[in-house]
Amino acid sequence: MNFLSDTTAPAHPALIEAISRANEGFAPSYGNDALSARVEARLKEIFETDLKLVFTNSGTAANALALSVLSPPHGMVLCHDEAHIHRDERGAPEFFTGGAKLLPLPGDHARIDVAAIEDALAQWPQDFVHAPPPRVLSLSNLTESGTAYSPADLAARIGPAKEKGLHVHIDGARFANALVSTGASPAQMSWKAGADALSLGATKNGALAAEAVILFPSVMDRFAELQARQKRAGQMAAKMRFVAAQFEAWLANDFWLDLAAHANAMARRLADGLAHYDGVDLAHPVEGNEIFVTLPDATAQTLRDAGAGFYQWPDGSARFVASWATTEADVDAALGTLGQ
Amino acid sequence: MNFLSDTTAPAHPALIEAISRANEGFAPSYGNDALSARVEARLKEIFETDLKLVFTNSGTAANALALSVLSPPHGMVLCHDEAHIHRDERGAPEFFTGGAKLLPLPGDHARIDVAAIEDALAQWPQDFVHAPPPRVLSLSNLTESGTAYSPADLAARIGPAKEKGLHVHIDGARFANALVSTGASPAQMSWKAGADALSLGATKNGALAAEAVILFPSVMDRFAELQARQKRAGQMAAKMRFVAAQFEAWLANDFWLDLAAHANAMARRLADGLAHYDGVDLAHPVEGNEIFVTLPDATAQTLRDAGAGFYQWPDGSARFVASWATTEADVDAALGTLGQ
Amino acid sequence: MNFLSDTTAPAHPALIEAISRANEGFAPSYGNDALSARVEARLKEIFETDLKLVFTNSGTAANALALSVLSPPHGMVLCHDEAHIHRDERGAPEFFTGGAKLLPLPGDHARIDVAAIEDALAQWPQDFVHAPPPRVLSLSNLTESGTAYSPADLAARIGPAKEKGLHVHIDGARFANALVSTGASPAQMSWKAGADALSLGATKNGALAAEAVILFPSVMDRFAELQARQKRAGQMAAKMRFVAAQFEAWLANDFWLDLAAHANAMARRLADGLAHYDGVDLAHPVEGNEIFVTLPDATAQTLRDAGAGFYQWPDGSARFVASWATTEADVDAALGTLGQ
C-alpha cells in the first residue's frame, strides 16, 4: 500500500531482463552502440517524425539539458508555479542554462492559465535589454497536480508563445500517463502541438533509470550542442547500452502505454473508492496516475496507521501515486482500512 | 580481442543479479534506501574511517561534483596535462565549479612532477586578488598513462599542496587497479596520504553505471553542499537502490579487487607477450590494466586486420586496455596474430 | 522638464571637480589608494560601525556582487516581484551567483508583504534537498514604486527571515532618498535593522558612476571573497581613485543627503501640483524622488507635447523622477502646461 511516489516503485522485471540480454560481449561506449540506434529508430516511428535524442539518468537532467539548448543564459523560461523544474530540481535549470530565469505562472490544477502566459509575454518584451526575455515555455504533462493537457490545451498555450518566437519544452516525466489519459498520439502531444523538445521519462513508469531528451526537427540543429552539454554534465554514460536496453523493452509493443494505463486505472480505482467517504474530496481532476484529495484528519490517520503511504502536499491535500506495480489488492486494502 | 577501453566491456553478471535482487517491492527513493546505507557502512570498513558519499552515474560527474565542493568558482585546480578532468570531460569541472580554472602540469608517464607542483604554487599565490589561487590538487590513480602513484608518490605531491592549504582530490576511475598494483590499502591510497575526496569508479571495473564521490572526514562538513549539488546536477537518481546494489555486490568479499587483479594480469600478459616482438616498446610502465606501446606500422596493421581493437594515442603509442572480461584466450589470440 | 529617470540627469559638477583634484600624480591602482581608504573611514562614521566595501560602476553590479557572497548557487533570493534585481538587471543576480533562484513576492506599493515572506519561508524549507532554500531576503529602499521602508517596516520583514537564518541585502540605489524621507539614520536603515549587506548608490543622486557594496560586521568575513568576485566580474577598476573621489565629495558634509532632499522636495512639489488636476491620482505614496500617477490621456498628451519626459509604467501609471538637477522652474513649467 505504498502510494508515496512512482519513484519508490520497483523496476519492471522485463527491463532488467533486457539489460541482461544487452550484456553480451563488447559494445561501443557513450551511446554509439547498436541498441541506442535502435531506440532512436523506434522513437521516430512512435513520434511519426525525424528526431534526435540523448539519454540521461534523471528527469531533472533531461529537463535541464533540454532547457539549456533552448534558452540562452540571459533568457527566461515560463513555467507553472508548481512545475517540477521550479520547485523540485534544486535550481538545475538555472545551473544548466548558465543562469536563465524561471518565471513561475499561476493556473488551476497546475495548468498554466492562458492569460498568465499572455500577460507574461506582454510584461517581459523580447527586445528590452534590461530584462531577460521569455525564450522558452515549459509545460509539464502530466502536470504536477496529476492533470493532463489535451492537444487543444497545449495549442491554447503554445500559440501565444510561438507568436513571440519562444521555444516550447514539454516535461514528460509522466508523458505516457498523459497519452493514455487523453487518448492523443505522441505526435499530437508534442511536435504537432508545437513542442520543440520533450523530456521523455521512463523511470517513473517501470524503468530503473532511463530518461531522454528528444529534439524535434524544429531544433534538431542544436543536437551537437546537446551532446556537448550532455557530456559536460556527466550524463553521457560510458555503458549507454544499458539505458538503451531499458528504453527498447519499454517501447516495444506499446509496453510503456500498458504500464501507464495500469497505473492510471489504479489511481482511478483509488479515487473512485475514496469518493464514497464523507469529507473526502478531490482537489484536482484525476487524469493520470496521481490523485490529490482532501482527507478528514481521522481518515488520514487511519490510512497512515494501516501503512498506506502517501504525501501531505503543500496545498493541504494528500497525494497518492499509483504505478505499474500498484495492484488492485493494494488499492482495495487501502480502501478497506476505511471501513464500509 | 577488444582492447579499446574498459568502458566497452560488459558488466559483470553478478552485478545485474544484484540489481534483480534489489528490485523487490517499494523502497525509499533518492538514496534514502537501506542498500545505500549498507554501502556507506561497507565503505567505512574498507577505508577504515568515517566518510560520506553520494552516487553518480558517470566518472565525469563524480569528478566534477567533487571538485565543485573543494574549489570556489574563483579558485584553481592543479592537474596533469593528460588528466581526464582536463582532456576528456568537455569542461565538466569548469561547469560544475562555476568556472574554476584547471592548470595543466607536466610530468612523465602522466604522473605530475613534484617540481611542477611546487612551481605552480609559487607562481600562483594564495593571496593575489588578480589571479585564481590554487585550491585543489587533483591526482588520477591509475594515471592516464596506466601508471600508479604509490603512497610515497602521493605524499611527495600532496605535501607541498597541503602546506599551501589546498584540498586534494583523487580521480579513482581505476582506483581498484591501482590498489592491486601497488598493494597499498584503500586508506593508504586516499585519506592517509592526505586526500580529502575520492572519485571511486566501478563502471570500468565490472559495473553497469556506478560511481561515487567520497568525502573523508577533513571535508565531511561539505556533505550537505555535495548533496545539493548532486541534486542540482541531475545526479540524484530516483531509484538509487539500483546503483547501491551494484556497489554492494562489487565491494563484497573483495570482488572489486579480484576483478581488477584479473584485468591487471591480462594487461601484464599482453605486455609481456608483445615485448618479444621487434620494434615493440613500452611507452609507459605497466602498472594497471592499460598498456601503451609503440608499434611498428606493420605490426599495428596486422593486429587491426585481425580485429584486435585498440586506440592510437595522441602521443603516438597504441593503447590496449584489459578489463575484468578480458580472457587469456583474448590476449593469446591477439599475440597469435603476430606470428612466432 | 526631463522626468524620465535620475539616470538621465547630469552629474553634480562638484563631483567632477573632485575627480580633477584626485588626478594628481601617480596613485596605487585597483583600490589601494589613499582616497579609497578615506571613503571607507568616512562610511564607518556615517554608519556608526565597522564595515568593508568595494566600489562598482553600476548598481546592477553592486546588487549582483552582494547577492553572490550571500547566497550559494543552489540557494534562493526572496525579493519583490517589482524588484530591480528581478525585473531590470537582465539576470545579473542569477549570473553572479552562479544560478541562484530569485523568488518574486507580492506586496502593495512594491513593499513585500510580511505574510508573503512568511509563506515563502514555509513553502521553501531550509533542509529539503530537492528545492533551493531561501538564503537571502533582498529589500529595495526606496522601493521600485518610490515608497520607503521605515526601520519598523524593515524589522517586520527581516525578523522572519533572520529566524530561518537568511541573510539580508538592501538595494540602496536610492538609499539617500529613503534616509531623507524617513528621517532614520543610515545605521537604523541598514545593519541595526538586520541588514548584512547594502548596495549604496550614488549615481542616481549626483555621481557620474559610483556605487558600492558594503558588508556589515555580520558578513565581513566574506570580504576576501567579495574582492575576488569583484575582480572576476571586471569591476575592480584600475584607477579606482576616481570612483573614490566621487564618493568622498558626495559624502562630505552630508552633501548626499542635501542632494536627495532636493530631489525628494521636487517630487513632492510635482505631486502636490498634479493633485489639483481632475483625474490625476497617485498610484503610490510619494516617499522619495519618484511619483507614480494615473493621468487622463489628454493630460498625458499635453505634458508630452510640451516636452515633459516621463515613462509609462507597466501598471498603467506614469512615472516622474526628480533628481538633484530638477529645478522648481522645471516642475512649475511642467505643471504650467496643464493650465489653471
Add this chain to the structure above:
Amino acid sequence: MNFLSDTTAPAHPALIEAISRANEGFAPSYGNDALSARVEARLKEIFETDLKLVFTNSGTAANALALSVLSPPHGMVLCHDEAHIHRDERGAPEFFTGGAKLLPLPGDHARIDVAAIEDALAQWPQDFVHAPPPRVLSLSNLTESGTAYSPADLAARIGPAKEKGLHVHIDGARFANALVSTGASPAQMSWKAGADALSLGATKNGALAAEAVILFPSVMDRFAELQARQKRAGQMAAKMRFVAAQFEAWLANDFWLDLAAHANAMARRLADGLAHYDGVDLAHPVEGNEIFVTLPDATAQTLRDAGAGFYQWPDGSARFVASWATTEADVDAALGTLGQ
C-alpha cells in the same frame, strides 16, 4: 619616477575636461546618448569598416565579454601562458563564458609560437564530443612582455586558427602602443588580419576608465547578445555619456596615438639609458611602453632606494612601464641614480 604600471598614472586632464563638457543637461542613459553614437562613427572611420561596440569600465570586463560572445561554455580559448586573460583576471573569462577552458600556450617574449597553435589545434579536435574544442584564439597586442605582433605576426597565428573555424580576439589593452610601434593601421592590426573582436583599452593610455569591446563585421550579428551580456554583467553604465566623452577626446586628432607614442618613447629612452650599465640586459625586445630588464641586485636596490618604482616580474626580470605621464625628467632622474 613611478614605473610600476600605466594604471598608476593619472588621467590626462583633457579627458576630464571632456567629461565636464559632456555634463550638460539631461541625456539618454545606458549608451543611447549622442556622444556614444559619435564615438561609434569615429571608430568606423579609424578602423575603416563597419563595426559595433559596447563600453566597459575595465579591460578585464572587455576581454571577458568579448570571449563570452565568441565561445560557447563548452568551448576553449587558446592564449599565451602569460596572457592577462589567463594570469591576471581572476578567472573572468571562465566566469563570463560560463566555464569555457583557457588553454595556455608557450612562446618567446609572450608571443604565442605558431607551432604551439598548430599543435593545440591538432591535439584538441573540433568534433570530439569528450573535449572542449578550440573556438577562440586570443592574442594580446602589446603582449604581456611588451612586445608587439606585426600584421605578419598576426597573420601567421590567425591563419591556422581560421582554417579550423576559430574566432579571433585581440586584447588591446595597449593597442595604441602596438600601433605606434609597428606603424600599422588599426585595420591592419585587427579585422584585416582576421580578428573578429577587439578589446580596445584607453585607461592605460590616458583615460580614467574607458574600455570598449568592438565587434567587426564577421561577428556583428552577435551584437544583441553582447549588449545583453554587457547589461547582465553590470557593465551597462547608467550615465554612459561620461565614458563616451573620454573616448571622443582620446580618439580626436590622433590624440590616443600621440599619448602612446610618448609613452613608447619614454620606455625606449629608459631602455637605452639602462643599456649602458653593466649587467643590465633586456629580457624582451622593447616594442611598446614596457621594458623588462635583468638588473644586478645592487642596481635594483639603488633604483628602489631612490624611489624609482618598478615590479619584480615572475621571470626574474624587472618591469618598468612608461605612460603618457612619464616625463624625460622622470626617466633621466631614474638613470641618474645609477651614476655615470
